[in-house]
Amino acid sequence: MSSSHDLDGRPVDWLHDNENLSVRFGLNVEDPDAQRRNQGAHVRMFADARLRIAPDRLFANVVAATRGAALSIEVRSRALLGFGFRIATGAEPVVDRLYAVGRPEPGDYRSATVRRFQRDNQLITVELMRARLSDSHDRDALQRLWSCEISTWQVRQFLDPVAGRVYDHRHLRFPRPAAAPRTSARAGATRSLNGGEGAAAARVNAGVVWADGSAEQRFERIQVQAEDDPLRERIGLLRVHFFVTDAD
Structure with a gap:
């Protein structure tokens, strides 16, 4: 018998803090290990979601994924020279x-x-919280892995070690592109778990962010020489809760 719960929310293509920070979660389709585990998997995002058993609690941003799915996280911010970013659970x-x-x-x-944890080349996956209670993890520790925060801040000056050049707001690395008609990352049809549009109800259980498998992503190396304070001068901050969709 399933113990999952109904989650009501507004399906979205992007999650937003403000017009200067948007985040999109999808399936990792690049790493071979992720491709294997993501066969038949799905990831959906919801804004302003509630569990029907606790209607007074609002989850502003939700990611609902197949158990064990390997994620790809796209962070989008507005910044003249560039931005720094951090993705962190409570742990x-x-x-x-x-x-x-x-x-x-x-x-x-x-x-x-x-597509990977920065420290150890492992995939970013979503696991079922209750399944990890038997792995020498207590509930309080797992609760800290139920959500994560994504934050961004402005870069003011950096050295590109390959080019051997320093860039700042007066010496941009790339020319600014021509202005385009004003659009928002909010544009586009929303999707439900069943592929339709509009409101959706998903059968879910609490999930946790988990390091697993092997990832091959490499990050560009630069030497940052000046940047805004990541805690006090953020472009934006967005908190996301994770759920595992019911496969029964």
């Missing part, structure tokens, strides 16, 4: 300080995608 960082300083999109937006 430890997934990535601590990584930087997006590549070619910008119109509006000075940049994106960075991560």
